Amino acid sequence: MERLSERAARNLAAIREKKPLIHNITNYVVMNYTANALLAMGASPVMAHAPGEVEEMVSFASALVLNIGTPDNNRIASMIKAGKKASELGIPVIFDPVGAGATSFRTDAAKKIIQDVSIRVIRGNPSEILSLRHENSNTKGVDSLHSVEEAAETAKNLAGELNTVLAITGPDDLVTDGENVIRVSNGHPLMARVTGTGCTATVSVAAFLSVDDDPVSAAATGLAFFGMAGEVAGKKASAPGSFMIEMLNALYTITPEELEEGCAICDA
Amino acid sequence: MERLSERAARNLAAIREKKPLIHNITNYVVMNYTANALLAMGASPVMAHAPGEVEEMVSFASALVLNIGTPDNNRIASMIKAGKKASELGIPVIFDPVGAGATSFRTDAAKKIIQDVSIRVIRGNPSEILSLRHENSNTKGVDSLHSVEEAAETAKNLAGELNTVLAITGPDDLVTDGENVIRVSNGHPLMARVTGTGCTATVSVAAFLSVDDDPVSAAATGLAFFGMAGEVAGKKASAPGSFMIEMLNALYTITPEELEEGCAICDA
Amino acid sequence: MERLSERAARNLAAIREKKPLIHNITNYVVMNYTANALLAMGASPVMAHAPGEVEEMVSFASALVLNIGTPDNNRIASMIKAGKKASELGIPVIFDPVGAGATSFRTDAAKKIIQDVSIRVIRGNPSEILSLRHENSNTKGVDSLHSVEEAAETAKNLAGELNTVLAITGPDDLVTDGENVIRVSNGHPLMARVTGTGCTATVSVAAFLSVDDDPVSAAATGLAFFGMAGEVAGKKASAPGSFMIEMLNALYTITPEELEEGCAICDA
Numbered sequence: 175m176e177r178l179s180e181r182a183a184r185n186l187a188a189i190r191e192k193k194p195l196i197h198n199i200t201n202y203v204v205m206n207y208t209a210n211a212l213l214a215m216g217a218s219p220v221m222a223h224a225p226g227e228v229e230e231m232v233s234f235a236s237a238l239v240l241n242i243g244t245p246d247n248n249r250i251a252s253m254i255k256a257g258k259k260a261s262e263l264g265i266p267v268i269f270d271p272v273g274a275g276a277t278s279f280r281t282d283a284a285k286k287i288i289q290d291v292s293i294r295v296i297r298g299n300p301s302e303i304l305s306l307r308h309e310n311s312n313t314k315g316v317d318s319l320h321s322v323e324e325a326a327e328t329a330k331n332l333a334g335e336l337n338t339v340l341a342i343t344g345p346d347d348l349v350t351d352g353e354n355v356i357r358v359s360n361g362h363p364l365m366a367r368v369t370g371t372g373c374t375a376t377v378s379v380a381a382f383l384s385v386d387d388d389p390v391s392a393a394a395t396g397l398a399f400f401g402m403a404g405e406v407a408g409k410k411a412s413a414p415g416s417f418m419i420e421m422l423n424a425l426y427t428i429t430p431e432e433l434e435e436g437c438a439i440c441d442a
Numbered sequence: 443m444e445r446l447s448e449r450a451a452r453n454l455a456a457i458r459e460k461k462p463l464i465h466n467i468t469n470y471v472v473m474n475y476t477a478n479a480l481l482a483m484g485a486s487p488v489m490a491h492a493p494g495e496v497e498e499m500v501s502f503a504s505a506l507v508l509n510i511g512t513p514d515n516n517r518i519a520s521m522i523k524a525g526k527k528a529s530e531l532g533i534p535v536i537f538d539p540v541g542a543g544a545t546s547f548r549t550d551a552a553k554k555i556i557q558d559v560s561i562r563v564i565r566g567n568p569s570e571i572l573s574l575r576h577e578n579s580n581t582k583g584v585d586s587l588h589s590v591e592e593a594a595e596t597a598k599n600l601a602g603e604l605n606t607v608l609a610i611t612g613p614d615d616l617v618t619d620g621e622n623v624i625r626v627s628n629g630h631p632l633m634a635r636v637t638g639t640g641c642t643a644t645v646s647v648a649a650f651l652s653v654d655d656d657p658v659s660a661a662a663t664g665l666a667f668f669g670m671a672g673e674v675a676g677k678k679a680s681a682p683g684s685f686m687i688e689m690l691n692a693l694y695t696i697t698p699e700e701l702e703e704g705c706a707i708c709d710a
Numbered sequence: 711m712e713r714l715s716e717r718a719a720r721n722l723a724a725i726r727e728k729k730p731l732i733h734n735i736t737n738y739v740v741m742n743y744t745a746n747a748l749l750a751m752g753a754s755p756v757m758a759h760a761p762g763e764v765e766e767m768v769s770f771a772s773a774l775v776l777n778i779g780t781p782d783n784n785r786i787a788s789m790i791k792a793g794k795k796a797s798e799l800g801i802p803v804i805f806d807p808v809g810a811g812a813t814s815f816r817t818d819a820a821k822k823i824i825q826d827v828s829i830r831v832i833r834g835n836p837s838e839i840l841s842l843r844h845e846n847s848n849t850k851g852v853d854s855l856h857s858v859e860e861a862a863e864t865a866k867n868l869a870g871e872l873n874t875v876l877a878i879t880g881p882d883d884l885v886t887d888g889e890n891v892i893r894v895s896n897g898h899p900l901m902a903r904v905t906g907t908g909c910t911a912t913v914s915v916a917a918f919l920s921v922d923d924d925p926v927s928a929a930a931t932g933l934a935f936f937g938m939a940g941e942v943a944g945k946k947a948s949a950p951g952s953f954m955i956e957m958l959n960a961l962y963t964i965t966p967e968e969l970e971e972g973c974a975i976c977d978a
Contacts, residue, residue: 209905214950224782227815279495369477381457414482417688422951469740547763567869637745682750683958
């Protein structure tokens with residue numbers, strides 16, 4: 175527990191110092207907000223999706239974000255192209271399966287990306303993550319998430335099945351590599367009233383992945399930082415417009431020391 | 443008059459309770475803002491435009507928004523595909539003909555959408571709406587809008603010609619089904635200094651359509667609510683940056699009771 | 711010096727009076743922010759990229775912005791189509807080569823646009839602008855920018871080589887037509903923490919170009935105005951979320967008289 179809070183502080187300090195370049199192939203809705211969030215926390219965002227440049231662009235990056243909100247076939251193809259190049263070069267890839275499970279188009283796209291690209295972390299909500307399980311999966315559906323204990327068990331099984339680290343976000347977040355499960359309890363209810371907070375949690379994890387080789391601690395500390403920004407914002411704003419602006423402010427102002435003190439990470 | 447203010451309150455309460463899913467195929471400029479506006483008022487936005495998923499996505503939705511700002515041929519084709527499916531399923535469609543009349547590409551696209559899709563409400567400014575009239579229309583052009591009385595008469599004729607409900611917005615808004623004309627006087631001058639306020643008025647009407655079967659009262663009450671958010675924002679902010687944030691706050695904070703008291707709807 | 715500050719005031723007053731239509735073919739990340747910036751300063755933005763409408767749309771515009779952030783082949787083709795039409799009609803074109811030099815896809819796209827379109831001003835940071843030089847250029851690379859004097863010399867050479875006006879932005883901005891070099895010192899460090907401030911500087915210059923036939927004074931005064939908005943915002947906000955909102959406020963509230971007093975333009 176204490177180790178992860180120290181790690182959170184070290185990771186944040188490293189982001190502020192190194193200003194890692196984060197390559198995003200993401201959806202149209204959140205692009206501006208996630209770019210601003212990365213800049214505010216100290217990273218350097220670049221958005222690029224053309225098939226003619228994604229391989230060259232990702233080769234300069236310290237992490238790659240693939241996000242299938244507002245997907246189409248060209249966008250998916252560019253994600254796979256960039257993701258394969260990143261896999262080759264050992265650059266960490268984080269995948270956000272926005273809306274997987276809602277339409278078969280998205281579920282299929284998500285599964286194809288997972289199959290073709292070496293993914294370090296998948297960040298999604300429970301229904302998105304559950305939709306990624308194999309057809310003959312032993313994992314039960316949404317019914318299996320009635321309690322935190324059941325959810326932790328389900329998450330562990332799925333991480334093993336998908337052979338990656340899962341970061342499942344909600345009122346409490348769970349991070350697991352299939353063996354251990356960590357719970358992150360930072361956050362604020364107004365985060366659900368701003369579009370793209372899930373996608374922004376994803377880019378926060380991407381920034382932490384770019385400075386932390388362990389995907390479990392990177393995901394847990396990145397989510398704790400982002401959740402803490404929500405808490406700080408929630409003390410200044412009581413409605414979603416001001417809240418989303420205060421979130422950006424908090425990503426800029428929270429110090430490593432404050433993060434070490436404020437992050438709420440424990441074993442689940 | 444009183445009936446519509448009560449209806450406004452009932453509709454807003456229903457949106458807050460049911461959190462209707464609103465499917466948007468819309469332009470790149472306003473996507474983030476309209477998604478945030480829908481979340482703030484209590485609805486659930488989804489943005490999806492891929493031909494491979496729009497039919498499945500719209501089948502879960504309580505309303506469909508088609509908006510031709512930043513159009514291209516693929517986008518128009520997806521709108522028609524989704525719109526036809528919504529028409530089949532009886533899901534209300536609202537159409538925002540952004541820029542119709544400015545280029546023949548947009549005017550043609552708008553007319554094609556109106557021809558192929560069963561539209562419940564069209565929301566636009568006077569010049570956009572007038573551009574939609576048939577070639578052999580009896581409706582006169584922009585010259586016919588010199589007074590409120592003339593504008594009301596023109597709106598009524600056009601609604602009959604296009605066989606849909608029109609919501610024509612400006613300093614005063616007019617809503618008509620071709621028989622009656624209602625005037626909504628809520629709003630604030632700074633709304634014209636924020637991009638996409640027209641588009642956001644449209645998604646407000648979409649949310650109200652998802653809980654109100656009568657397109658005239660849905661459009662009038664949705665516009666009154668959105669205009670009132672402008673009034674509340676205008677009391678807190680005197681420049682467009684802060685104003686656009688306060689608009690989102692107001693969409694979240696205005697209660698049904700406040701809306702009932704504040705909405706300015708009357709016969710025109 | 712005094713002449714340019716008076717010119718700045720005259721230009722801003724003209725924008726507020728004429729509300730010039732600025733046609734943007736730009737990237738997905740900044741589209742909303744640049745549209746809001748143009749509205750706040752008093753101009754009228756339109757975003758349109760479909761090959762079927764860009765020529766008609768640009769013919770109504772007072773300036774055209776071409777910006778290659780988030781580029782793809784279709785977008786580049788539309789930019790060239792619109793740019794050629796604008797060149798034909800004598801409508802000023804400003805080009806923002808976002809990310810030129812980062813990938814060969816972008817560098818090639820930027821060079822093609824410069825070759826095919828008559829560009830009035832190119833606005834970029836030093837590395838973007840340097841990437842545009844001819845293969846057999848006499849201009850040295852980034853090493854040639856160690857001092858303001860060297861940078862001014864390099865800028866002058868490049869403007870001559872590219873036969874256009876260059877607006878090179880950074881802590882200090884340089885504007886040159888290949889003969890004279892002007893330095894603009896307005897601005898604030900937080901501008902680097904908001905995505906698309908470079909792109910927004912570009913649209914500010916576009917608005918000034920639409921009312922000022924001299925591209926050097928248009929660029930210098932447009933950058934001074936935008937930088938001054940950063941200074942005003944920096945007095946009200948100390949973190950990037952609030953800062954980006956206060957920038958929009960300042961673009962709306964700064965008067966021509968305040969601009970005349972506050973703009974920091976001198977010979978370099």
